[in-house]
Amino acid sequence: MAKNNNSNKNLHGAKKNKKDEFYTRLEDIENELKHYKGHFKNKTVLCNCDDPRMSNFFHYFSYQFEELGLKKLIAVCYKNQEIDLFSQNKSDKAIYLIYEGDKNNNKIPDIDEIGVQHLKEDGDFRSNECIDLLKQSDIVVTNPPFSLFREYVEQLVDYKKDFLIIGHQNAITYKEIFKLIVKNKLWLGYGFKGGAAHFINSSYENYATASDKKDGMIRVSGVTWFTNLDIEKRHEDLILYKKYSDEEYLKYENYDAINVNKTKDIPVDYKGAMGVPITFLNKFNPDQFEIIGLGISNSGKEIGVSPYKSEHKKYRKEVQKRGAVDGDLYIMNNDEVVVPYARIIIKNKRL
Numbered sequence: 001m002a003k004n005n006n007s008n009k010n011l012h013g014a015k016k017n018k019k020d021e022f023y024t025r026l027e028d029i030e031n032e033l034k035h036y037k038g039h040f041k042n043k044t045v046l047c048n049c050d051d052p053r054m055s056n057f058f059h060y061f062s063y064q065f066e067e068l069g070l071k072k073l074i075a076v077c078y079k080n081q082e083i084d085l086f087s088q089n090k091s092d093k094a095i096y097l098i099y100e101g102d103k104n105n106n107k108i109p110d111i112d113e114i115g116v117q118h119l120k121e122d123g124d125f126r127s128n129e130c131i132d133l134l135k136q137s138d139i140v141v142t143n144p145p146f147s148l149f150r151e152y153v154e155q156l157v158d159y160k161k162d163f164l165i166i167g168h169q170n171a172i173t174y175k176e177i178f179k180l181i182v183k184n185k186l187w188l189g190y191g192f193k194g195g196a197a198h199f200i201n202s203s204y205e206n207y208a209t210a211s212d213k214k215d216g217m218i219r220v221s222g223v224t225w226f227t228n229l230d231i232e233k234r235h236e237d238l239i240l241y242k243k244y245s246d247e248e249y250l251k252y253e254n255y256d257a258i259n260v261n262k263t264k265d266i267p268v269d270y271k272g273a274m275g276v277p278i279t280f281l282n283k284f285n286p287d288q289f290e291i292i293g294l295g296i297s298n299s300g301k302e303i304g305v306s307p308y309k310s311e312h313k314k315y316r317k318e319v320q321k322r323g324a325v326d327g328d329l330y331i332m333n334n335d336e337v338v339v340p341y342a343r344i345i346i347k348n349k350r351l
Contacts, residue, residue: 023200024143026056041069046137048076049144062109073099094123164227172278189225196221238283240268250331254306271351275343292345295329
């Protein structure tokens, strides 16, 4: 467990230092994109946070161009000029690449088939030039900087673009992101095996266990795919089997809901509000459940969480050690204040 925490510390360090160059493996892209193939016919795809020399997104879409029936592929290269897929990131020029399909019938995106255009600015997705490219696109697929995730998603929503992007699951708790989830404007994709991904990155030490270590890569827990493209998974019911009991499902002291520690333990027969882990969104079917709000991490006001009761003030010191605040959900268990990790408040729409 400690090793995974160290990996996440490296991720947070990357956020702080703006060193978000985590290149996605081709196999992970293929595993996710296979579920979306029907969305791409006659569409222009934009990969606007990619160095095409390193980007497996550009590789995937250029080699799958005809099979997907794409109209055009655009990839923005931040402060780079060379298009040698194996060169180093040392150029101070930004470019964008355009690929419109195979011209010589060899089923390979040859160099002379890829249009290379210079940018006057640095290739940042927020620049005027990149916004113009965004306007030309239909679907955006990439691994954006985790440190700019809020701003990146906001831009996609403002320009009404379809998207499939990688982010950390903690982004679910950002009020800007959670608002989109509640409004059914954003949801989770199929995700990475085991809830962790290996990114191509040599800047950080890889703390993965020996059985999960990959040379030249860093293992990061809690990453997932965010999208607004409809997928079959989104309409599959979560199979429930457990019955509600007062003994097993404790109620919050400051909000009328029960605490559920694991998604698989959601009771099949409980009609009221339930606090479930954020990983519930991997199984969320909007036809089966209603999302009421977010209930922790300074977000309790969204669902009207009350302060601690006066008789529990003596426990507050212990609670604060866990990073909790007065507006967080909490339960009493054997005379101990327990503050769960982030909880999404839901109701079963079928009851």
